[in-house]
Amino acid sequence: MFAFSIRKDEEPYVKEWAKGHPEIEVGYTDELLSPKTAKYAEGADGVVVYQQLSYTAETLQALADQGITKMSLRNVGVDNVDLDKAKELGFEITNVPVYSPNAIAEHAAIQTARILRQTKVLDEKIENGDLRWAPTIGREVRDQTVGVIGTGHIGRVYMQIMEGFGAKVIAFDPYENAELKAKGYYVNTLDELYAQSDVISLHVPATKENTHMINSSSIAKMKDDVVLVNCSRGALVDTDAVIKALDRGKVAGFVMDTYEDEVGIFNADWRNKTFPDKRLEDLIHRSNVLVTPHTAFYTTHAVRNMVLKAFDNNCELIHGKPADTPVKID
Numbered sequence: 001m002f003a004f005s006i007r008k009d010e011e012p013y014v015k016e017w018a019k020g021h022p023e024i025e026v027g028y029t030d031e032l033l034s035p036k037t038a039k040y041a042e043g044a045d046g047v048v049v050y051q052q053l054s055y056t057a058e059t060l061q062a063l064a065d066q067g068i069t070k071m072s073l074r075n076v077g078v079d080n081v082d083l084d085k086a087k088e089l090g091f092e093i094t095n096v097p098v099y100s101p102n103a104i105a106e107h108a109a110i111q112t113a114r115i116l117r118q119t120k121v122l123d124e125k126i127e128n129g130d131l132r133w134a135p136t137i138g139r140e141v142r143d144q145t146v147g148v149i150g151t152g153h154i155g156r157v158y159m160q161i162m163e164g165f166g167a168k169v170i171a172f173d174p175y176e177n178a179e180l181k182a183k184g185y186y187v188n189t190l191d192e193l194y195a196q197s198d199v200i201s202l203h204v205p206a207t208k209e210n211t212h213m214i215n216s217s218s219i220a221k222m223k224d225d226v227v228l229v230n231c232s233r234g235a236l237v238d239t240d241a242v243i244k245a246l247d248r249g250k251v252a253g254f255v256m257d258t259y260e261d262e263v264g265i266f267n268a269d270w271r272n273k274t275f276p277d278k279r280l281e282d283l284i285h286r287s288n289v290l291v292t293p294h295t296a297f298y299t300t301h302a303v304r305n306m307v308l309k310a311f312d313n314n315c316e317l318i319h320g321k322p323a324d325t326p327v328k329i330d
């Protein structure tokens with residue numbers, strides 16, 4: 001098996017997996033998979049991959065030319081894979097849909113609490129030698145009604161953490177979880193959630209229907225001083241609408257781990273370079289906005305699971321067994 005774009009933080013887990021599977025020869029590189037680098041995998045039965053760079057028709061062809069058609073992604077998303085070409089070439093692909101819901105839920109919860117306690121303002125003040133309290137007063141989590149949109153793997157953990165802080169938690173999901181329903185968490189409509197929540201956290205996929213679900217008209221239905229949390233997907237939020245609402249003071253705080261134009265900007269070093277996105281630059285510098293560059297998932301626990309699970313999947317594929325989490329290609 002051969003793995004591409006293995007980062008330093010993934011390397012120990014590749015070694016851990018290889019140690020547990022002495023019968024398998026494991027090779028890897030830190031380089032991305034491309035038509036040029038595909039040859040590194042020569043002789044391998046399968047490849048393990050994770051990158052933002054597209055898996056183009058040429059890249060897939062380069063693998064297939066070497067007889068490699070078993071590819072295991074270390075992440076969830078397959079939107080950068082040319083699935084038509086993959087189908088044509090007879091590829092079998094797997095992904096890792098769930099690697100650590102807690103990583104993302106914890107991050108969302110931490111950032112929610114930070115916004116409520118104005119820690120960004122406080123940190124800046126302290127760094128500048130201003131040790132006065134006022135006017136940087138916090139809101140306690142237990143006084144908030146926290147509205148959770150989407151009660152899947154991540155939303156459910158976020159609910160538990162916010163309840164641990166003592167918040168009143170309500171939720172909306174068109175597919176209600178029986179256990180949560182029995183405990184009475186659900187409101188019947190998104191509008192009810194908007195009307196009742198002091199904090200609103202998104203934990204839904206970026207489907208066509210959900211694109212810009214947070215927009216001027218949904219914001220108009222929310223309470224004044226609402227805090228918005230998006231650790232899901234950038235496309236869910238109409239960023240311009242949120243900026244307007246922040247400017248008006250309608251939205252008190254905005255947590256964003258994802259951004260609709262993040263591709264090519266996040267996970268890059270912009271020091272000593274012209275920052276490429278004025279709107280994002282403005283958000284980063286606001287005291288009531290917490291931007292993180294899609295790092296909610298980025299924990300040792302999650303990265304280990306992503307690596308081990310992808311190698312397990314690829315191992316199943318090369319042994320002709322059904323993998324746990326195959327990607328549907330048709």
Ligand SMILES: NC(=O)c1ccc[n+]([C@@H]2O[C@H](COP(=O)([O-])OP(=O)(O)OC[C@H]3O[C@@H](n4cnc5c(N)ncnc54)[C@H](O)[C@@H]3O)[C@@H](O)[C@H]2O)c1
Pocket residue numbers: 097104149150151152153154155172173174175203204205206210231232233257258294295296297298
């Ligand atoms: N920031 C990160 O690092 C990071 C990492 C992993 C996942 N994510 C994102 O987190 C989000 C949630 O992931 P998950 O694993 O919990 O997904 P999941 O599939 O387990 O749960 C999603 C839930 O959203 C519900 N849903 C869909 N549309 C809805 C709507 N309009 N209103 C209310 N509920 C709706 C679904 O019924 C489902 O229960 C996804 O967008 C995912 O891409 C972010």
